[in-house]
Structures are given as C-alpha cells and as structure tokens.
Amino acid sequence: MNTNRLSKTIQQALNDQMTKEAHAAQIYLSYGAWCDSEGYGGTANFLFRHAHEERNHMMKILEYILKRGGKPTVTAIPAPPADPESLHQCFEKVFQHEVDNTTAIYALVKLSFDEQDWATWNFMQWFVKEQTEEETLALDLLDKLKIAGGEKADVDMLYNLDRELKDKPDDATLAQEVTEEKP
Numbered sequence: 001m002n003t004n005r006l007s008k009t010i011q012q013a014l015n016d017q018m019t020k021e022a023h024a025a026q027i028y029l030s031y032g033a034w035c036d037s038e039g040y041g042g043t044a045n046f047l048f049r050h051a052h053e054e055r056n057h058m059m060k061i062l063e064y065i066l067k068r069g070g071k072p073t074v075t076a077i078p079a080p081p082a083d084p085e086s087l088h089q090c091f092e093k094v095f096q097h098e099v100d101n102t103t104a105i106y107a108l109v110k111l112s113f114d115e116q117d118w119a120t121w122n123f124m125q126w127f128v129k130e131q132t133e134e135e136t137l138a139l140d141l142l143d144k145l146k147i148a149g150g151e152k153a154d155v156d157m158l159y160n161l162d163r164e165l166k167d168k169p170d171d172a173t174l175a176q177e178v179t180e181e182k183p
C-alpha cells in the first residue's frame with residue numbers, strides 16, 4: 001500500500017526547495033562571516049540570525065515531507081557565491097537571492113496547483129507570505145544604506161548603520177498587517 005501522499009514530482013520539488021533553504025543559510029553565514037571580517041559586526045549578527053531562520057525553513061519542509069508520508073533526501077549543499085566587494089553589494093546580493101528564492105517558491109505553488117495537491121498548495125502559502133517579508137527585509141537593508149549615502153557612505157554613517165542592524169528584528173511588517181496604530 002502506498003502511504004506517500006506526495007507525488008514523485010512534488011516530493012522531488014519539495015526536496016529541492018529544502019536544499020535551497022539550506023543553501024540560503026550557507027549564503028547568509030558566508031556573507032555574515034565576510035561582514036564580520038570587514039568590521040561590520042552588527043550586520044554580521046543580523047545575517048547570522050537570518051541564517052538560523054533559513055535553517056528553520058529547511059526543517060519546515062523536511063517535516064512536511066515526512067508528515068505526508070514521504071521521504072526527504074538530505075543532499076550536499078552547493079557552496080555559497082563569492083564574497084561581496086562592499087556592504088552595498090552584499091545587500092544587493094541578499095536582495096537578489098531572496099527574489100530568486102521567491103521565483104522557486106512560486107514554481108512550487110504552481111506545480112501543486114497543477115497537480116491539485118491542495119495540502120501542498122496550502123502549505124506553500126506560508127512560504128509565499130514569508131518571501132514577501134524576506135524581500136521587504138532585504139529592500140529595507142538597501143534603503144537604509146541608500147539613506148546613509150549608498151556606495152559613498154562615509155565611515156561614521158556605516159558605523160551607525162552597522163550598530164542599528166545588530167539588534168534589528170528579523171521580521172518586517174507586511175502591507176496587509178499595517179494598521180493606523182502599527183504603521
């Protein structure tokens with residue numbers, strides 16, 4: 001009796017996404033290590049915390065595959081890309097990475113829709129919302145750097161930005177959650 005409630009295609013796609021989330025954790029770890037080595041300890045702290053969040057995303061998918069009677073396959077994680085050359089480039093790379101991840105999430109949503117796997121479709125909605133938040137968070141980093149002077153930001157500006165990021169929460173407020181009291 002087949003007790004796996006996931007099709008082969010969906011299970012493989014979920015598995016691939018699981019590895020992508022692990023890869024994302026490696027990317028944040030790697031950029032965090034670069035930031036710290038360049039003296040941006042606060043930004044490193046922010047990126048290290050985010051690496052942890054990406055690992056949680058990975059676990060969420062792994063547990064979902066198991067709950068549906070499937071079998072996750074833990075594979076090798078691709079190496080992170082080369083170090084950025086500036087804080088500005090670091091934030092740009094973070095943003096681009098999140099946009100690419102959103103594309104992968106949307107493909108999974110479409111696949112589950114096409115297969116009429118409504119359980120997976122429903123599960124993936126959490127990731128759709130999460131990606132909106134992640135992109136907002138990454139855009140926010142770029143905005144803060146832009147205000148600080150972008151590529152031309154001086155040492156004092158970068159120092160203040162770095163301190164601010166040390167304790168910056170990992171969550172962004174989404175447009176649909178905004179109220180008059182909580183803009």
Ligand code: FEO
Binds near residue numbers: 057098
């Ligand atoms: Fe798990 Fe940053 O997306």
